[in-house]
Amino acid sequence: MEIKTRRHISEDEKEGEQPLSPAARLFHSPEFNCNIISVIGLKSKLDPCVIIRGFKETFIRHPRFSSKLVTDENGQNQRWVRTNVVVEDYVIVPEIKLQNIENTDSFLEDYVSDLMKIPLDISRPLWELHLLDLKTSDAENVAVLKIHHSVGDGMSLMSLVLACMRKTSNPDELPSLPYQYRSSSLLTTGSRSDSQLLWLVKVLWTAVILGLNTVCDALEFIVTILFVKDTETPIKGDYRSMKSIRLRLVHRTVSLDDIKLIKNAMNMTVNDVVLGVTQAGLSQYLERRYGEEENKRKPRKMPKRIRLRSALLVNLRPTTGIQDLADMMEKGSKCRWGNWLGYIVFPFSIALRDDPLEHLKRAQKIISRKKNSFGAMLTYILCRIIVKSLGIKVAASIINRMVSNTTMTFSNMVGPVEEVSFYGHPITYFASSGYGHPHVHPRGKPKYGS
Numbered sequence: 001m002e003i004k005t006r007r008h009i010s011e012d013e014k015e016g017e018q019p020l021s022p023a024a025r026l027f028h029s030p031e032f033n034c035n036i037i038s039v040i041g042l043k044s045k046l047d048p049c050v051i052i053r054g055f056k057e058t059f060i061r062h063p064r065f066s067s068k069l070v071t072d073e074n075g076q077n078q079r080w081v082r083t084n085v086v087v088e089d090y091v092i093v094p095e096i097k098l099q100n101i102e103n104t105d106s107f108l109e110d111y112v113s114d115l116m117k118i119p120l121d122i123s124r125p126l127w128e129l130h131l132l133d134l135k136t137s138d139a140e141n142v143a144v145l146k147i148h149h150s151v152g153d154g155m156s157l158m159s160l161v162l163a164c165m166r167k168t169s170n171p172d173e174l175p176s177l178p179y180q181y182r183s184s185s186l187l188t189t190g191s192r193s194d195s196q197l198l199w200l201v202k203v204l205w206t207a208v209i210l211g212l213n214t215v216c217d218a219l220e221f222i223v224t225i226l227f228v229k230d231t232e233t234p235i236k237g238d239y240r241s242m243k244s245i246r247l248r249l250v251h252r253t254v255s256l257d258d259i260k261l262i263k264n265a266m267n268m269t270v271n272d273v274v275l276g277v278t279q280a281g282l283s284q285y286l287e288r289r290y291g292e293e294e295n296k297r298k299p300r301k302m303p304k305r306i307r308l309r310s311a312l313l314v315n316l317r318p319t320t321g322i323q324d325l326a327d328m329m330e331k332g333s334k335c336r337w338g339n340w341l342g343y344i345v346f347p348f349s350i351a352l353r354d355d356p357l358e359h360l361k362r363a364q365k366i367i368s369r370k371k372n373s374f375g376a377m378l379t380y381i382l383c384r385i386i387v388k389s390l391g392i393k394v395a396a397s398i399i400n401r402m403v404s405n406t407t408m409t410f411s412n413m414v415g416p417v418e419e420v421s422f423y424g425h426p427i428t429y430f431a432s433s434g435y436g437h438p439h440v441h442p443r444g445k446p447k448y449g450s
Contacts, residue, residue: 023339041139217375276360342376
């Protein structure tokens with residue numbers, strides 16, 4: 001239960017408090033109640049004492065992980081209030097009887113699935129860590145980190161976790177992230193050799209295209225809320241039945257080198273390749289599912305026109321630096337934090353194609369236009385305005401309708417470029433996903449997450 005208070009708040013207490021952002025309040029609404037769960041595969045047997053000591057020295061020094069949610073009696077004023085944290089109460093080491101387990105991979109999936117059904121205790125800081133002495137096909141031991149999404153967005157949380165890690169090759173150095181190229185701004189459009197008139201024409205034309213794309217994305221967002229729904233397919237679920245559905249987190253590892261090879265050959269980004277491959281995979285999967293319809297004498301053919309869209313989550317602020325977070329936990333300095341998220345509606349082109357690279361080209365064309373738009377920023381601003389003017393229930397209902405009228409949620413995050421260790425334990429994989437939003441798949445299809 002939420003902690004509700006009527007007492008007077010002193011000035012000293014107010015200094016240690018922070019109000020919830022509109023997005024954080026949305027994540028606590030009944031329509032969402034979103035959590036993030038991360039499965040961390042380790043190359044060596046874990047030492048709980050070492051990890052607990054590391055959490056005491058780093059993780060809980062972050063204000064969000066040592067604060068609890070407090071709500072006034074009227075339910076309007078929600079804020080984070082610092083509290084004392086006993087790390088041992090948040091680190092769970094279950095006793096696992098390996099002799100009774102036939103398949104450790106299935107056991108891990110079942111364990112995480114059960115964990116996703118249990119809500120976090122909202123009367124204390126909203127996180128917990130499970131340490132499993134369990135050897136799977138791709139890890140010696142496993143750690144499972146569960147965090148409520150109101151604590152921060154995926155980029156902030158990923159940066160924080162990386163700030164708690166170190167390079168395996170040099171335990172004193174923080175992980176390094178790949179260099180991110182930034183696109184040119186309107187003011188740098190064109191080359192120096194262009195005449196001032198030509199440069200001005202290019203800037204104006206770019207501004208016009210940016211405005212048109214923004215208007216189109218805004219209209220698409222509005223009609224999705226009002227009446228445009230995705231086609232009912234074998235992978236589109238009914239969010240109203242999500243409470244009775246057993247969720248599962250399934251991860252698969254693909255070669256980043258293979259993705260980069262395609263990226264360089266096609267002159268694309270990693271995101272373009274991932275979206276294109278996903279589109280091709282969905283097309284193949286739906287073709288097979290329609291041909292396997294039960295109780296049909298004749299196999300059904302996949303419809304020629306399928307509306308299948310994804311709500312792409314977009315980070316709207318510069319990534320919180322790993323060094324900034326490390327300094328904050330070590331020295332108590334301040335850095336940016338919170339949920340700064342916008343939405344983009346991305347339409348997948350579902351069809352079987354003779355040339356599989358056509359899927360990549362189509363995905364690149366769509367996402368390039370989406371990038372040249374302020375559509376994601378508009379959704380963020382709109383959400384803030386609705387929360388402040390109409391209240392959290394109306395905002396949650398609107399976002400819930402938009403998300404439930406699409407088929408899936410899609411997001412990804414950048415990881416380190418070298419092998420890293422989690423408090424001295426080398427990591428073999430890091431699989432993370434969110435759940436609680438109105439995207440469910442009751443017919444056996446895995447959820448597409450980060």
